[in-house]
Amino acid sequence: MMTDGVSSAMGRELPLRGAVNARDLGGLRTVDGRQVRRLRVFRSDLLTALDAGDVSFLLTDCGLRTIVDLRAPGEIVTDGTGAVVDAVAVYRNLHVYGADRVRLDLTEVSPDGSMFERYCEYLAHSSENIAAVLRLLAVEGQLPALIHCAAGKDRTGVVIALLLAVAGVRADDIIADYAATTPNIAALRARGGRPADAVDRLPAWVFAAEATTMRQFLTHLDVEHGGPAEWASRAGLDRATQRRLADNLLCD
Template sequence: MLWLDLEGAVNARDVGGIPTDDGGKITRGRLLRSDNLQDLSPTDVTYLVDHLGLSTVVDLRSPTEVASEGPAPLTRLGHVTHVNYSLLPEHGFAATEEALLIRRKREEERFPGDPSCAHYLSYVEHRPDSIVSALRAVNRSPGAALVHCAAGKDRTGVVVAFALTVAGARREDVIRDYAATGERLHLILERLRNSPTYAGSVDSVPEDHHRPRAETMEAFLEHLDKRYGGVLGVLGRHGFTDDELDALRRKLRE
C-alpha cells in the first residue's frame, strides 16, 4: 500500500500494489481511502486531483455528520463527483455520548469478544444498499475514486474490503490493509478530538478500543462466508450483477 502524505488528512492511502490470488496486484491510482476530507489544504487538493487523477469521492458518513461538518474543499470542485451513502441506519447517527454508549452496549452483548465485528455486520444487515451503491460509484469513476468516512477505519474499512475481495485480493492482505490504519490511530483520534461533531465520542472508551484489529476483519469476513456466501453472496443478494463484478475487477486490476 502507498500512504498519501497529505497536510489535511492522516489516514489516506492508495490500495494499489496489494497482491491478488492469481499473482497480480491491485493497480495504483484506482482506489484511494481516507479519513475525513474537511481539512485538505490547497496543496492536498492539487495533489489528489492533478497528480492522482481523483474524479469521484464516495462519502460514507451519515447525513447528520455531513451537515455538521459542512462543505469540504473538494466539494467546491464541479468536476469532482461527490456521492454520499451512509452505512448507518436512517437517523442512526447521534453525536451524543449517551447514544453511542447504548449502541456499544448492544454490540458488546451481541459479540462480547469483538463488538466491532457486530458493528460491521450491522452495516451489511441495515445498509447493504449503501455498500452496493458505493461500489457502483467506484465502477463509474473515470479516474481514481476515494472512499472515506470520519476516521477512514470502520465504514471505509468494510467497503474497501468488499472492493478488494471482488478484485481478487488475497484475504490476508485485505485484513492487513484494514489493520494498517492502526499505524495512524493516534493521529486519527487527535483529528476527531478537534471536531465538535466527533469530540464527544472519542474518549468515551479507552484509546486502544478504537484500534483496528486484524482479528476483527478476519471474523467479519468469516461471518459473511457462513451467513451469506461471502462478499460476493452479499452483493448478489442485493442486485450487484455479474457484469458489475467483472467491471469492478477490471477497474481495479487493469
C-alpha cells in the first residue's frame, strides 16, 4: 500500500511518468459526511506510455486490480492499451460515445462553446455501458479500479461524475474533481499520437474542463433525469446495487 509520506506529497495526483492526467478520487466528500476511500478508484488519460516504474507503482503501491477502458474499439486498435493491462486481473472495454460513436477530438464539432451537449449525448447513447461500469465497481473484489479514456476528461469525466453522484458525493466535490484536469490540458494537447492539424482545428473549449460545464451537467441530471439515483435505476442499476457501490467506495 502507499505510504502516508507518498500520499501526502502527491495529494490526489498519481506520480506517473507516462500519464499526464491521473488522480485518485480518495478524499472527496459526500452529502452525509462520509468520504471516498483512498486508493479505491483512479481516473486517468491514455495508459500506453506507462513505463515499468509506473506499472509497478499502480500494481504494488496502489494495489490496482481492474481497468475500465472507455475508448472505442478502433482507438484501442490504433493506440493500444499498454503493458499495465496485461498485468491486472480484470480489463473491460466499455465504450462511451455520443451520437456519432467516434472520438471527439478527431472529428468536426459544433462550436457551441462548451462540452455540455456532448455530455448529454453520452447519457442518451451510452447509458447501458455507463451502468455496466458502475455495476462492475459495485462487485466485491473488483477494486481498486482505474477508469480511463484518451484524455481522461470527457468520457472519463462523465462516468466519474455519475459514479460519484450515485454514491452520494457532493456536487461541489464532483465539479472540483472534474475541473482538476485544467492544469493538465497543455500537456494533454502537447502529447504525441494525434495529428497536429486535427488538434489545431478544434476550438479551445473542446479541451477545457470548466467547472460551469460540469455544474450544468449535474443540474441536467437532476432536472431531466430525476437525479443520479433515478437515472441509474432507469439505466438498469437497481437501488441495491447502488448501495453496494457506495459501500465499496466510501468510508466514515
